Amino acid sequence: MKFTGGINVVGYNATxxxxxxxxxxxxVVESTIGTISAFKLKLEFNxxxxxxxxxxxxxxxTYAVPIPKNILGVFQLSNIFLKYNDGYIYAGATPTFxxxxxxxxxxxxFGLAF
Numbered sequence: 001m002k003f004t005g006g007i008n009v010v011g012y013n014a015t016x017x018x019x020x021x022x023x024x025x026x027x028v029v030e031s032t033i034g035t036i037s038a039f040k041l042k043l044e045f046n047x048x049x050x051x052x053x054x055x056x057x058x059x060x061x062t063y064a065v066p067i068p069k070n071i072l073g074v075f076q077l078s079n080i081f082l083k084y085n086d087g088y089i090y091a092g093a094t095p096t097f098x099x100x101x102x103x104x105x106x107x108x109x110f111g112l113a114f
Contacts, residue, residue, distance in 0.1 A: 001021070001022065001023055001024060002020055002021070002022045002023075002024055003018070003020065003021050004018075004019040004020040004085065005017055005018040005019050005020075005021075006019065006082070006083050006085075007082035007083065007089075009067065009080050009081055009082055012066060012067045012068070012069050012080070013064040013065065013066055013067065014064065014065045014066075014067055014082060015060060015061050015063065015064050015065070016060045016063070017057050017060060017061075018053050018056055018057055018060070019053075020053070021049045021052075021053055022046050022049060023042050023045040023046055023049070025042070026038045026041050026042045026045070028041070067080055070098075071095075073098065073101075074097065074098060075095040075096055075097045075098055076095070076096045076098060077093045077094070077095060077096075078093070078094045078096060079092070079093060079094040080092070080093045081093075
């Protein structure tokens with residue numbers, strides 16, 4: 001099978017998408033219903049796939065996964081991307097570290113402010 005797809009990131013929402021879903025090779029080892037052509041079977045699967053991929057993409061767009069913008073108040077994410085290719089997921093983001101908030105008073109070695 002040949003599968004290519006990705007995870008589209010729009011703003012801070014991620015949705016999956018499928019670009020290609022094709023059968024590369026079919027081998028018919030045994031059939032109890034008669035002679036089956038592996039080439040014709042492959043052609044049928046790939047034809048159905050060309051019509052099913054757009055319908056699958058419209059279904060997948062309804063499920064958006066939110067990506068957090070601010071992580072624990074320590075840094076903020078921007079330029080987020082996710083990509084699936086050849087069995088691997090590639091992910092990247094630009095973290096921008098946020099300055100610490102001012103405390104009420106001096107912090108001692110025990111972490112207490114007076």
